[in-house]
Amino acid sequence: MAERSTLRRLRDDLPREALADLLVRRAEADPDLAGRIEAELAALPGRGPVDPAPIAAQARTLLGRQIKRDYRDDYEAHGPADALKQLVDKAVPFLEAGDGRNALKIPVAVAEPFIEQWLGYYVETDEDMYRLFTGLDRMMAEAALMSDLSADERGSLRETIGGWEDDLNDYAPEDGFFLVTAALRTAWDDPALRAVLAGKTGAALPESEEENPEPIAVRLRVLAAAARTDEYLNLARAAGDEAALAGMCWCASAGSTRPC
Structure with a gap:
């Protein structure tokens, strides 16, 4: 906590131009930071439509980095559940503003790389990662019901989710993506x-x-x-x-x- 307070004071004391220059130089040396900044900007309310690509890329980075680290630690897979949840929660301001269309893009962008990596590395070892399915399902359902998706758009997303469930097969959560599927079916x-x-x-x-x-x-x-x-x-x-x-x-x- 003390370290964070010190960082905040330093941030407040730096002129805006110096802080921006510092971020650029740090991002050039740390590709992960650049990806995090891109994901933040992509999901920032008030900047126009959400761009799901940087959000999906950041999810893949989080998952890939954790796998590499865990493979050096006795090959035990413990996924970045908290970091992924924080990424998904970027949809919350859009939900609070009644912008279901933009809110929906965020959990959908996270879900695909999450399912890919969960099946490959975390399926039998990480209960915290398993719990993310429930949060993704509920958030996508709320966003879908809050959005102005056309019947064709709803059908397309149902097909995407059906593909996820086919991939998950026997490893799917008990209810899978029941809530969002029901929401998309009838709105x-x-x-x-x-x-x-x-x-x-x-x-x-x-x-x-x-x-x-x-x-x-x-x-x-x-x-x-x-x-x-x-x-x-x-x-x-x-x-x-x-x-x-x-x-x-x-x-x-x-x-x-x-x-x-």
């Missing part, structure tokens, strides 16, 4: 779901979403983030989610349109 287009969201009398959830509460939880998060309060409440009632219903009702009475 908000299912007539029964639309009737529920509109609060129509007698409307019931689609059978596919009655069987598993997780897709409903993802939908509620997206509706809350978009301040679609009435639809949120209608869905929570139809799903019998008393906690979600009570949380939104309490916050609405306090002047907020989001669950507590």
Whole structure:
């Protein structure tokens, strides 16, 4: 902590031009730093569309560097789970801003190299890496439901995810990419779901979403983030989610349109 404080003071004391020159010189000597900077810029809100290529490249660098290091340490594979999660979490500001299209590009860019390397090196040795599947699935599902993807774009991404699951085969997590696949299959287009969201009398959830509460939880998060309060409440009632219903009702009475 003391070292970080010292670095921050030095950063604050350096003129902007000197700091920029220092970064350029350091990046020339350290290719990994250049890749990290490119990934940061590629996923920086307010700079236009997210460029997934530097993000995927940084994921490959993180995975490859860890493999080389671990192979010198008794050939035990312990993956860079925390670093990959930090990379995936660059989607969070876009989700918070309601920009699902750009948010979606980030976990998709990380997923492909992660799956490749996980199958090759980490599949039987690293539980932390295994847990990343759940985070990727949920984040992609939320981003897909928040985006304006066309039916063709949704179908193309479903094919990509189906290819990942085929590659994973017996090594896939129990639910695989269930949440994002369900989100891409129906988005908000299912007539029964639309009737529920509109609060129509007698409307019931689609059978596919009655069987598993997780897709409903993802939908509620997206509706809350978009301040679609009435639809949120209608869905929570139809799903019998008393906690979600009570949380939104309490916050609405306090002047907020989001669950507590």
